[in-house]
Amino acid sequence: MNQDLRKVGVVGAGAMGRGIAQVCAAAGCSVQLVDSATDALARAIDSVRDDLSQAVAKGRLSQADADATLSRIEPVSELKQLSGCELVVEAIVEKLEVKQALFKELEAIVPADCILATNTSSLSVTALAAACASPERVAGWHFFNPVTRMRVVEVIQAPRTALEAVQALVSLSKRIGHRAVVTSDSPGFVVNHAGRAFVTEGLKLLAERTAEHQVLDGILRTCAGFRMGPFELLDLTGLDVSVPVMESIHGQYYGDDRYRPVTLARTRLLAGLLGRKTRQGFYSYEGKPAAPPSSPPAGLSDDKASPEVSMWWPVDGPAALPSSITALLPVERRVAQAHEADVLLLAPLDTDLSSAVAELRLDASKVIAIDPVFGSANGVTLMSCPATSAATVDAAQRVFAARSIPSFVIADSPGYVAPRVVACIVNLACEMAQQGIAAPDDIDAAVRLGLGYPFGPLEWGDRLGADRVLQILKGLHATFEDPRYRPSPWLVRRARLSLPLSAPDRLA
Ligand SMILES: NC(=O)c1ccc[n+]([C@@H]2O[C@H](COP(=O)([O-])OP(=O)(O)OC[C@H]3O[C@@H](n4cnc5c(N)ncnc54)[C@H](O)[C@@H]3O)[C@@H](O)[C@H]2O)c1
Structure with missing residues (x-):
């Protein structure tokens, strides 16, 4: 497989596809963009042009570079025009059968060594590859929205994905200026997996009536340094998106208690209290936009x-x-x-x-x-x-x-709010490292860049001290007798040996 990918096809010209096309074109690749909807291509090109013009207006890009980037994106009307591509990325509708059908069709069009990459957030890359004649050429290349500003991308290796395909995508990721995070194909990959603890533990604290949602948000922002609290985040994403993701990841890990959501989230979803999109979530967005308090409500x-x-x-x-x-x-x-x-x-x-x-x-x-x-x-x-x-x-x-x-x-809570939530985040990252889902420095980079947390979770654990994180988790585990809080062996062993949580296994 070509390690210096220059000819890229992008299928799906929506929010993600147009962004992927833009970053690849900006890095010098020639890009062909396809979409099944007739007006989608024109809208995508307009959107790329607008984005580039803004960058020029702000002095971040020269007009010549903006023109060159735009000229490298060719809208094409038929898949068969991708016959010369070295890489085709799909960013179409999130349905496994539709993506499988697309890759099957592409296999008959593109050269034998062309890499087929999927931008899926939640589907199994393995299942997508399994439908192809050459599963070794199929990998995940998972960007975040907006692609041009979120400078991190997950490169997902399914069990039969060739190492050369992963290496070529890592190399292209670097060229486009994104931090590549290599991960095995597992539910939520790295970013969406590592982000589970923040929201589910926040919801658990709410369900236990430890404090009102605005107090929990205030603590996590003011004391722990998160950009927004879990309830602000849930309102932004919408419970119609967040609850199915929580339930799906919990299910995909066969009911592992670490991922267990709380019932109040589904109840609120059923009630239509979705968040900003319905103008009522945990906060109200009627009238002037609600600004959750950054200081305590008591005044x-x-x-x-x-x-x-x-x-x-x-x-x-x-x-x-x-x-x-x-x-x-x-x-x-x-x-x-x-x-x-x-x-x-x-x-x-x-x-x-x-x-x-x-x-x-x-x-x-x-x-x-x-x-x-x-x-x-x-x-x-x-x-x-x-x-x-x-x-x-x-x-x-x-x-x-x-x-x-x-x-x-x-109210009374072992580990208070911030230590408890952060300990759960650190523990989950430790478990991800233990399972080899990604390397420790990749887990930290993915969380910092993909979720915007103040520190990568393993780095955060080291700042707090592995012993202290373990102490908090043991307190939670002893109080609730809930396997949700069982410490990962990665954490326990490193605490015992006084090793940094971010240290990989020496023999690995
Ligand atoms: N939006 C996000 O925040 C985000 C983040 C990461 C990954 N993703 C994933 O990226 C993919 C695309 O998401 P999006 O938000 O850009 O969606 P979108 O709805 O904005 O765009 C999808 C585009 O694909 C086109 N399309 C659908 N089926 C097609 C087909 N069979 N052939 C050609 N074109 C087809 C549609 O016409 C549309 O223009 C999904 O798999 C999604 O899960 C989305």
Whole structure:
């Protein structure tokens, strides 16, 4: 197979096909673009022209380069005109039988060494290849929308895909300026697989009534650094898209509890609360566009009144506060004896607050916990137990409000919100590395570029410390007795050996 692909055919000139055609043409390939709908080609060319003109207007591209790119895209009306292609990429409707029929037809047209690539997001590349006479030439080449701006692409190797086909696609990916991520053919590939934990764990926290959706979103944005929270994301994607994907991946992994969605998502889908597209999802989009709060809904962060609150916190033991948190506190308000304090502040990580209070035999009405991992001057998460009084919550929030630190209040949850969600993300990535779905650095790059998380999940796990991630998961596992939280062997072994999570197996 040709390792320097220059003649590319693209079938399907919709949102994805036109983008793929544009990036290939910009990299110097001659591109032939086909579509079964008569007006689709003209619309695609117009859209590419507009996009290039904008790049010229912003000074990112010269007019000559824009003209050259456009001139390399040839709209063609019939598949048989792709007979000289070295690579044909399909970006047509997401239906297996239709894609299989297309590849069968293409096999009779293109040269024997032409690579057939699919841009499918959810179908089995293996099943698509199996319908072809030469499955070794079939691979996945999965771009993200919009193709010109999302600079990552998954190269999917099915069991019978030739290594040369994968290498040629990786090489072309580099030429078009995309980070290639090589993955085996598995449900969700890398990006959509790695993204499971964020939304499903967010939904689980909501289903447990740990906090309202806007508080959960606020914590994950403000404290953990996600661009948007899971409920903003679900509203953007639409539950009509997200729920079937969640259910499909859960099913494809034979009901593995790590992927288990919660029933409230389907109930909301049935109710038609899809998100932005129906103007009502978790947020309302009636009237002016809804902007989810970036600070807590209680509004206490605006209250600068200096509270006369006496506090006590343990300085050692499993519920002790780390120095990153005590640095945020008025240390002069700390009293020596727990019984003298208005607020007892704990920071357990491997149990919920209720268990920590029972263990320490403290007055449960006065206790409140603070997330020791993701607390900073940007925001803190305060966690009550079922016996915590409203006065304690109010007093604790006032302490932070007086220092202009937003505080989010949640109900008891082992691992709070951000550590719990991030630990699940790290654990899932560890499991993907364990199963060899992709190499550790590819998993990290795919998640950073494809999902926009602040760090790749394995890198994030290393920043937090594998031990700490393991501690959070063990706490979740022990509290809920739910196999969803079982730690991946990749995480357990690397924690035991003090190896980075991003380190590949030495013998691999
Ligand atoms: N839109 C996304 O965010 C996204 C992201 C990654 C992958 N994908 C995948 O890319 C593919 C295309 O998605 P899209 O969003 O561009 O769809 P789209 O509906 O915008 O475009 C599909 C185009 O394919 C044409 N088409 C359909 N059947 C055809 C056939 N048999 N022969 C020739 N042309 C045909 C249609 O006329 C249409 O112009 C799907 O497999 C989808 O799952 C989509």
